[in-house]
Amino acid sequence: MGHLDHAAFGWLTPVLSYVMACIGAALGLRCTVRALGATGRSRRNWLLTAASAIGTGIWTMHFVAMLGFSVSGTEMRYNVPLTILSLLVAMVVVGAGVFAVGYGRDRGRALVLGGLTTGLGVASMHYLGMAALRLHGQVHYDPALVALSVVIAVVAATAALWAALNIKSPVAVAIASLVMGGAVSSMHYTGMIAVSVRVSPSGEALPGATAMQFIFPLAVGLGSYLFLTSAFVALSPTAGEREASASAQRPVESVAR
Template identity: 45%
Template sequence: MVQYLAQNALTPTIAYTVSVIGSLLGLSFAARARLTVSGARWVWLSLAALSLGGTAVWSMHFIAMMGYSVPDVIIRYDPLLTVGSGALAVAVMAVALALTATRPTNARLVVGGLISGIGIVSMHYMGMASMNFVGTMRHDHGHVIAATAIALVAATAALWFASRLRGSPVIVGASLVMAAAVTAMHYTAMAGGDI
């Protein structure tokens, strides 16, 4: 996997930047949802789920995968699994945000963190399963466990940020931290993969 990072040093930077943008939008929309009542709250939460799940997590993953190649191996992606992994990321963020934004208790935060963290890891490995190539990819169990732990912590932190933080400077800082965690989860998982 060292080869994965070295092949295109710009790809991790672009992937992280996209994750920051998705996090910034998602956390801003979630903050707006907290200030809103009635049906408008659900519109803001939907936009937050789309930004966090679709951009901060899923788009970051596939941009990072653009930097992945194996000598003499052609990699294509299964469209159904690829789109399904994106839908999964958005859906788990929607459920987690609905849990934590409507009544932000510690118990809901933990449950939401578990749902979104497991969903994010599942999205990653579903995205990996969408790769079509001649060969087999194996995943080191230690890296899977580490990536899962990072995803659980990152998802719970993101929900804590989304349900409690206010103010643009704080949301910007939280976006940088969240994107770092999402990116770290991806590259930790990839470091344990071998074709």
């Protein structure tokens, strides 16, 4: 069995990956809150931004964490098409979950459907990302831990979407995103603890790209996208929110009319 190291660079990759997950979650939840206060094309655009933010945050978190993953006795490479597919799956499936919440008539049902979909999106992205791993040997999974990681992902996603629907204050969104970031990270490391590798040493060249050739530049690019989008969303006008809070304070008058 190969010795697995989940933090080859010490605390750097776990902490950095957690930060990325939190930024993605915060941006996604913020955009979902904005979407619920908007209509038409504006709502759709906010939901698309939310899906891309959460998807990107989760993907970047996973692969930044993977930069710290090493197996003794073998090099590692990543299959490029599968890695990109995992990013697209994260965005599309999380998108489906976010849209279920954004357009759901029945809040409760939308939340369950959205949480389940988004959670499964997180999990499928993780295991697709793992399937892209190329090394000398066989990778095995502990089914119970894999199942636990999927449950964590679904519960985390549902809790985060519930927060987006029910709490509007920036502090609450910040706390929700820290919780979601923590849950996504714990899902990742639970999934990683489920892994065991039977190394069969070989001098053959592995197919695929090294983490530094491919994963690192892509993570930097997506990280930059998250930061820039966060800045844009933070600075975009919130006149609608001010109107919403004003109208929320006088619902009786509008009903009376």
